[in-house]
Amino acid sequence: DQQVKQNSPSLSVQEGRISILNCDYTNSMFDYFLWYKKYPAEGPTFLISISSIKDKNEDGRFTVFLNKSAKHLSLHIVPSQPGDSAVYFCAASETGANSKLTFGKGITLSVRP
């Protein structure tokens, strides 16, 4: 059973518009969340993270929102650019020593020029 779920396998948006990528989790002990981006033939690269003490974290065009009561987080990309086309992985963990990341399956984002 998956503890981190990315239920939509793909998303297509127009360049310049907002991309919203969703992620749900089931483990209430998770208190640290991350998004990774992966281009073909490359390893995942860290994008942005959020701790459960916050409900929003912003870095340039990327914003992650956390709704703890709903066990839901989302990544917003505004404005979307063709170079954002990649697979986006949501990951979650409990903070503390020896913690492990639990990943979702990923969402393939396509940004149309």
Next chain:
Amino acid sequence: ETGVTQTPRHLVMGMTNKKSLKCEQHLGHNAMYWYKQSAKKPLELMFVYNFKEQTENNSVPSRFSPECPNSSHLFLHLHTLQPEDSALYLCASSRLWQVQETQYFGPGTRLLVL
């Protein structure tokens, strides 16, 4: 440039073969990881080495044998694998084994077991 390299990038092996995957990081990190990504499945953590000591074995079958001779190198020795072991194997490293420390991934080795 992630600073984490993996060789080979592609590997085809029979079930009776023995092969090794190599990972090298040039970032001065102290924690290294092996992950497995099977088709249509999430990344799964296999092993963690922290300061060259194996600190996590995520119920991985013994046909996968990791080795960390120093903090810059990590190997995954493979023997008598099964076709269901075909997957993308990713190596990662971080400064410390803490979730707040960013993990840097290599490009992966795509393994096909025939």
